[in-house]
Every structure is written in structure tokens, then in C-alpha cells.
Amino acid sequence: MRTESQPSETEIQQIFDRIAPVYDRFNDFLSLGQHRIWKKMALRWCEPQRGETWLDLCCGSGDMAALVANLVAPTGQVVGVDFSAQLLAIAAERSQSYGSRLQKCLSWQQGNVLALPFDDATFDGATLAYGLRNVTDIPQCLAELHRVLKVGAMAAILDFHRPSDRLAQAFQDFYLDRVVVPLADRFNMTEEYAYIAPSLARFPIGKEQVKLAQDAGFGQTKHYAIANGMMGILIIKKTA
Numbered sequence: 001m002r003t004e005s006q007p008s009e010t011e012i013q014q015i016f017d018r019i020a021p022v023y024d025r026f027n028d029f030l031s032l033g034q035h036r037i038w039k040k041m042a043l044r045w046c047e048p049q050r051g052e053t054w055l056d057l058c059c060g061s062g063d064m065a066a067l068v069a070n071l072v073a074p075t076g077q078v079v080g081v082d083f084s085a086q087l088l089a090i091a092a093e094r095s096q097s098y099g100s101r102l103q104k105c106l107s108w109q110q111g112n113v114l115a116l117p118f119d120d121a122t123f124d125g126a127t128l129a130y131g132l133r134n135v136t137d138i139p140q141c142l143a144e145l146h147r148v149l150k151v152g153a154m155a156a157i158l159d160f161h162r163p164s165d166r167l168a169q170a171f172q173d174f175y176l177d178r179v180v181v182p183l184a185d186r187f188n189m190t191e192e193y194a195y196i197a198p199s200l201a202r203f204p205i206g207k208e209q210v211k212l213a214q215d216a217g218f219g220q221t222k223h224y225a226i227a228n229g230m231m232g233i234l235i236i237k238k239t240a
Contacts, residue, residue, distance in 0.1 A: 006136065006199075006202060007136075007195065008136065009083075009112070009114075009136050012134050012136070013083050013084060015195065016060075016082075016083075016084040016086070016087055016134075017084050017085065017086040017087075018086075018189070019189055019193070020061075020084060020086035020087045020089075020090055021086075022187055022189060023060060023061055023087060023090070024061050024063075026180075026183075026184070026189075026193065027060075027130070029179075029180060029183060030180060030196075031231075034227065035129075035130075036063070038158055038226060038227070038231055038233070039063070039064050039067055039127075039129055039158060040067060041226070041233065042127065042129070042156035042157075042158045042233045042235075043067060043068065043071065043127070043156060045154075045156055045224075045233065045235045046125055046127075046154035046155065046156045046235060047154075048068050048071040048072050048076075048124075048125055049071070049072065049076075049124075050071070050072055050073070050074075050075060050076060051072060051075040051076045052072045052076045052124035052125060053072075053076060053077045053078075053079075053122070053123050053124050054068045054072060054076070054077070054078045054079070054123060054124060054125045054126060054127070055078075055079050055081065055118075055122075055123045055125075055126040055127075055148065055149075056068060056078060056079070056080045056081065056126070056127045056128075056129075057081050057082075057113050057126060057127070057128040057131055057141075057145070058081070058082055058113065058128055058129070058130070058131020058132075058134070058135075059080030059081060059082045059087075059088075059091060059108070060082060060084075060087050060091070060129075060130070060131075061087055061090045061091050061094060062080050062090070062091030062092075062094055062095060062106070062108070064127050064129045065078045065080040065091070065106060065127075066095070066098065066102060066106070068127060069098075069102045069105040069106050070102060072105060073101050073102055073105045074101050074104070074105065076105055077105055077107070078105055078106055078107075079107050079108075079109055079118075079123075080106065080107070080108045080109070081108075081109050081110075081111045081113070081116070082108075082110065082111075083110060083111065083112055083113075084110075085110055088108050088109075088110055091108050092108050095108075113128075113131070113135055113141045113144060113145075114135070114136070114137055114140045114141055114144060115144065116144045116145075116147070116148050118148045119148070120147055120148065121147075121148070121149065121150045121151070122148050122149075122150070123148055123149050123150065123153060124149075124150055124153050125149070125153050125154050125155060126145060126148075126149060126153070126155040126156075127155065127156050127157075127158075128145070128155065128156075128157045128158070129157075129158040129159070130158065130159055130160070131159070132157050132159050132203075132209075132234075133159045133160060133199050133200065133203045134199060138204065138212055139212055139215065139216060142212055142213055142215075142216035142218070143216045143217070145216070146216045146217045146218060146238055149238045150238070151238055151239065151240060152237070152238065152239070153237070153238050154235065154236065154237045154238075155235075155236050155237075156233060156234070156235055157209075157233065157234040157235075157236070158231070158232070158233050158234075159203070159231070159232060159234075160196075160200050160203065160230065160231060160232070161203075161205065161206060161225055161229055161230060161231050161232035162200060162201075162203070162205055162229075163225070163228060163229030163230050164229055165228065165229055168228040168229050168230055171230075172200075172230050173197070176196055176197050176200075177197065180193055180196065181193055181194055205232075206223035206224075206225055206232050206234070207223065209223055209232070209234045210222070210223050210234070213234065213236045217238070217240070218236040218237060218238055218239070219237060219238065219239025219240060220236065220237035220239060221234070221235070221236045221237075222234075222235050222236075223235075
């Protein structure tokens, strides 16, 4: 259920449409350039295989989908889903620069993670990088993810995390308030990026994510805190 201070789906969609032109640049700023490493780390825990069909939810500009495609190519498929038409346009345009081996593995589709336009048990695995925190109904999102995965499929969910260490928490707060938001102001994106801190405050911590995934039907769940607890990777498996 959406809290009073949480933006609506439409408001979040509009935010991501507006930030699309600077989305990749700010991902680098937000993660100190480490998000690419963390995405590869998430994939190592769920090991996409050649020939499999994978789903990349909240795919943004498509970099995670491309990483998965490189592992399932040349016979596999990766479907990138996002509700931002602007980000999907960037993902589609960027994929034109990939070699034919990856191009034929990738497709892009606008959709809502709370009502995925796919049949039950369609995918061999899934990724969701920096998107779950922005979902207005996390239990419904996880239930939909469970529905479209095959039995035995795994998913990796990467996002910010609230560290338990006070020093790390203080650094995270300082970085968001004193570095990211002022930087966003230079691009006239202050309002769009100011929502990050409150969205993180609302976001379930690792053990809460594990419980939500179990409630959604996932039989195997494990949350890994990384980057001094400031990031987290939730690895889940559909066992029935």
C-alpha cells in the first residue's frame, strides 16, 4: 500500500521520463561508478545460461539487460521492461550499437511490474536493478515476478540499502544530501533526485525483503549486503 508521502505510479513514471537524458550519468554519480561491478556480481549469484529466456524488470537504459544477453547469447532471449517510454527509447537506440550477436537476443517492452504482460512460467530467470525501491506495491511486484518465472528459476534484485553501521549511514546521508542533490540542481533535476532519500527511508531492509519474497512464494531467499551495507542484492529462487 502506498504511503501518503510516497509518489504515485504516474508521478514516478513522470520522474523517470524527465531524468532519462541524465539517467546513466547520475547512476555513475550515485554509485561512485561501482554499479556496473555490482550488477555483474548479482549475475554471478544467479548464473544465466546460454539459450535461456530472461526478464530484466525496470530495465532503464538497458545496461543490465545487455549483461544478461551476453551470457544467454546467441540462442537466448532477454526482454527489458520499463514503464518509462523515454528510457526504453534510449535502451533501444543504444542496443543498435551492440553486435548482431546481442541485438538479436534483446527486445524492449513498456509495461507495469505490478501487472506484467506475460504468461505464467515464461522466464528462466530475472533481474531487477535499482527498481524495486520505486515500486508502489512491492508485494504485488514480487508476486508478479514469481508468477512469470519457471519453477527452478532465480532472480537477482539489486538496490540501495540502509546500512546498520552508523558511520556508513552518516556517509550515505551526507552523500545524498550534500553531493547528489546539489549536483542534480546543476542539471535542473533537484526535485527529481531529491526523492531518493525518502524512498530509501521507506525501502525494506534486507531481512524485510527476504520475508516479502517468501510471502510471494519464493522458496529460497538470501540477501547480501554489499558496499559497507549501502547496497544490497536479494537472490531468490522459485521452488514450486
